[in-house]
Amino acid sequence: MARVYNFSAGPATLPEEVLETAASELVEYGDSGQSVMEMSHRSKEYQAIIDECESLFREVMSIPENYKVLFLQGGASLQFAMVPLNLFKKGKADFAITGQWAKKARAEAARFLECNIVASSDDRTFSYIPELDESKFDKEADYFHICMNNTIYGTYFHKLPNTGDVPLVADISSCILSEPIDVSKFGVLYAGAQKNIGPAGLTVVIVREDLIGNAREGTPTMLDYKTHADNGSMFNTPPTYAIYMCKLVLAWIKAKGGLTAMAEHNKKKAAILYDYLDNSKLFKGTVEKNSRSLMNVPFITGDTDLDKKFIDRCVENGLVNLKGHRSVGGMRASIYNAMPIAGVEKLVDVMKKFEAENI
Amino acid sequence: MARVYNFSAGPATLPEEVLETAASELVEYGDSGQSVMEMSHRSKEYQAIIDECESLFREVMSIPENYKVLFLQGGASLQFAMVPLNLFKKGKADFAITGQWAKKARAEAARFLECNIVASSDDRTFSYIPELDESKFDKEADYFHICMNNTIYGTYFHKLPNTGDVPLVADISSCILSEPIDVSKFGVLYAGAQKNIGPAGLTVVIVREDLIGNAREGTPTMLDYKTHADNGSMFNTPPTYAIYMCKLVLAWIKAKGGLTAMAEHNKKKAAILYDYLDNSKLFKGTVEKNSRSLMNVPFITGDTDLDKKFIDRCVENGLVNLKGHRSVGGMRASIYNAMPIAGVEKLVDVMKKFEAENI
Numbered sequence: 154m155a156r157v158y159n160f161s162a163g164p165a166t167l168p169e170e171v172l173e174t175a176a177s178e179l180v181e182y183g184d185s186g187q188s189v190m191e192m193s194h195r196s197k198e199y200q201a202i203i204d205e206c207e208s209l210f211r212e213v214m215s216i217p218e219n220y221k222v223l224f225l226q227g228g229a230s231l232q233f234a235m236v237p238l239n240l241f242k243k244g245k246a247d248f249a250i251t252g253q254w255a256k257k258a259r260a261e262a263a264r265f266l267e268c269n270i271v272a273s274s275d276d277r278t279f280s281y282i283p284e285l286d287e288s289k290f291d292k293e294a295d296y297f298h299i300c301m302n303n304t305i306y307g308t309y310f311h312k313l314p315n316t317g318d319v320p321l322v323a324d325i326s327s328c329i330l331s332e333p334i335d336v337s338k339f340g341v342l343y344a345g346a347q348k349n350i351g352p353a354g355l356t357v358v359i360v361r362e363d364l365i366g367n368a369r370e371g372t373p374t375m376l377d378y379k380t381h382a383d384n385g386s387m388f389n390t391p392p393t394y395a396i397y398m399c400k401l402v403l404a405w406i407k408a409k410g411g412l413t414a415m416a417e418h419n420k421k422k423a424a425i426l427y428d429y430l431d432n433s434k435l436f437k438g439t440v441e442k443n444s445r446s447l448m449n450v451p452f453i454t455g456d457t458d459l460d461k462k463f464i465d466r467c468v469e470n471g472l473v474n475l476k477g478h479r480s481v482g483g484m485r486a487s488i489y490n491a492m493p494i495a496g497v498e499k500l501v502d503v504m505k506k507f508e509a510e511n512i
Numbered sequence: 513m514a515r516v517y518n519f520s521a522g523p524a525t526l527p528e529e530v531l532e533t534a535a536s537e538l539v540e541y542g543d544s545g546q547s548v549m550e551m552s553h554r555s556k557e558y559q560a561i562i563d564e565c566e567s568l569f570r571e572v573m574s575i576p577e578n579y580k581v582l583f584l585q586g587g588a589s590l591q592f593a594m595v596p597l598n599l600f601k602k603g604k605a606d607f608a609i610t611g612q613w614a615k616k617a618r619a620e621a622a623r624f625l626e627c628n629i630v631a632s633s634d635d636r637t638f639s640y641i642p643e644l645d646e647s648k649f650d651k652e653a654d655y656f657h658i659c660m661n662n663t664i665y666g667t668y669f670h671k672l673p674n675t676g677d678v679p680l681v682a683d684i685s686s687c688i689l690s691e692p693i694d695v696s697k698f699g700v701l702y703a704g705a706q707k708n709i710g711p712a713g714l715t716v717v718i719v720r721e722d723l724i725g726n727a728r729e730g731t732p733t734m735l736d737y738k739t740h741a742d743n744g745s746m747f748n749t750p751p752t753y754a755i756y757m758c759k760l761v762l763a764w765i766k767a768k769g770g771l772t773a774m775a776e777h778n779k780k781k782a783a784i785l786y787d788y789l790d791n792s793k794l795f796k797g798t799v800e801k802n803s804r805s806l807m808n809v810p811f812i813t814g815d816t817d818l819d820k821k822f823i824d825r826c827v828e829n830g831l832v833n834l835k836g837h838r839s840v841g842g843m844r845a846s847i848y849n850a851m852p853i854a855g856v857e858k859l860v861d862v863m864k865k866f867e868a869e870n871i
Binding site for chain 2: 155156161165174175177186188191194231238249347352354375390393398440471472504
């Protein structure tokens, strides 16, 4: 079968060129006589790979020198605990609740500190980013947490809250590397790899150095940022192959023109889909226009049987994983960096035909 | 360059056939039209992969039904915290100290409970497995911990302690799948994947069901075995590709005749090396005979310059990663399942020639 267009929310489509490269050097990497999977993480060959990966990350995201880039495991879900355990000082934090992941981040943090909800969009199925009233911000909070792009609901923080001296912490799992971001505005950024970075099993944490080294008493060693910062992410064996894949993806992004080019590419793709949705008589987007995500586009027909029929039609056309999350229903097109414009165009073509048949 | 013989302690050599299969289906898995790395972990295609992986694990290791097999992240180092956090009842545990990893397991556990050292082989650089005096075992301990195979020192517990009702917990990172093991004798078995299972970034935990669900208050959700047991290791996105590789390795083991065949193969390899060492006038093994590991064979010449010269000679002959751990010095040949007999024979050939030149 030919390669499908995979609209999965994550793990998600990867650049075909990257997969081809990985396949070609899977058995033997360069002249090392071994697979990257077989390399001792303490070898010169592997050190060069992880160093290049970090260096590409810093270059592509313009990460300031006073931030560490950590290659960890456990996904964003483990960060939900690591953030409060590492940033714990006074024992309270502020949260904007914009979806299930933001809720989960808060629920986990609430096991370790007092969690204040500054705003929530729960009232309308998280279909918008709520206004954040700065007068409600706790100036004594250990951190202020947002989920920057909400994968399930397709919303995005186009404007960041001004949290002053309180570190802004963001889960950027589903928007990392999709457009330029001013890292200096954040205390901690974290992301599971399985959307825009590479395969699942790698978590990238970008943390301002002054926030490292203050972990709460009783924090497991492996959950202390300092453990990993002091050891170049090699306190124990890191997920070596996932880091290698990440390096390939970053090199691909750089070759394409970096995050400015990615943003252009992603805006073009999203516009094709949103423009069609805004004019369709059958399909409609579920998100308020000024909160729309470039990465995840949920939409519905308003008729669950028709939704199902449409999803089946997509599969017949080689467009897979378009079923929406059960909490929103309908469809969701995740159009990360690696989704080509042709994939979105094909989706809109299928939508148009389906609309013509069903209106 | 031709593939080398890689004697790395981990990440380690993988079966060439497995790597070839992985390479051939990296871009497109079966008729799915996508890479395994791109598959939604909630898809039917991926569910089939993780189910087959678990089922092969159960079959190959003869795991009783009252044990869960969990696919986690974070390596053995994270288990050093998860074990005490999950098995905490009275707040004390017994440890046999047979090397650096056993010491680390104890040091981490000591942050959460009282840790008693039942025996240690620290007095002679961990070159043997100490006798365990059952009268010293604490009958009230929450668990008894051993590191079954000591990767750095090349020792192995050929006889298990009889801990009665106290759950025996073992780090089996470097001996899992190397020979049959009676799982029913253990409360918890855990292993990082990067030696005999597959690529780094996957941790396998085999845990008796009655030991799940009692995590100490304040245990992060992701560190609670129950979180993963209740969700088929899919509470969040698991390391999907590493699990797929594990499935391929298990299928390879099964095709070769399972763990009985692996044990035969490994004994044959180890015998070639140990027999030579026992008769060499230049090289000698560092481990007491009755404590020798089948997986990791450390040896020395007694002259560090000569050791270095020998390691260089090995590299010239396509035999890599033979340098011993800095705490033991000399050489170490890790000869996991995937190391062919030809690799060990070639090593002994090079040793013989080197001996002839240097005696």
